[in-house]
Amino acid sequence: MAFDPREYLKRRNAHPEPASVPVGGPLGGSRSERMQRLQVGGLGILGMVLLIGLADVIGNRVQETDASVVPEAAPTVEPSGTPTAGADPLVEAGVAPALPATPTPSGSSAPQTQPTGDVPDPTSNAQLQ
Numbered sequence: 001m002a003f004d005p006r007e008y009l010k011r012r013n014a015h016p017e018p019a020s021v022p023v024g025g026p027l028g029g030s031r032s033e034r035m036q037r038l039q040v041g042g043l044g045i046l047g048m049v050l051l052i053g054l055a056d057v058i059g060n061r062v063q064e065t066d067a068s069v070v071p072e073a074a075p076t077v078e079p080s081g082t083p084t085a086g087a088d089p090l091v092e093a094g095v096a097p098a099l100p101a102t103p104t105p106s107g108s109s110a111p112q113t114q115p116t117g118d119v120p121d122p123t124s125n126a127q128l129q
Contacts, residue, residue: 029037090096 088096
């Protein structure tokens with residue numbers, strides 16, 4: 001018995017298999033979905049082209065600016081010789097008062113206060129009234 005393809009096609013057409021793939025293709029979707037995907041893709045490509053163009057314009061501007069700058073410009077302020085050792089820049093600017101380098105010794109380390117009479121001495125054990 002030989003294989004007859006016509007019988008095979010008759011049996012196949014008599015009982016069609018359910019289609020597992022939609023008619024429009026696996027990612028086809030409706031016409032509006034396809035158009036939306038096409039628009040999003042086109043906008044993405046257009047955005048990349050614009051970003052590359054902007055980067056090129058910025059690069060050209062930097063090259064033009066570098067070419068027009070004087071290579072070794074003279075400083076606007078001449079240096080005032082060598083700085084003095086131990087000079088305080090805040091004092092030179094007039095922000096802080098000049099203080100002596102060594103403190104002057106005083107009689108005792110704790111400041112002396114005069115009793116006023118209304119407040120008892122904190123070292124005494126006198127009862128408060």
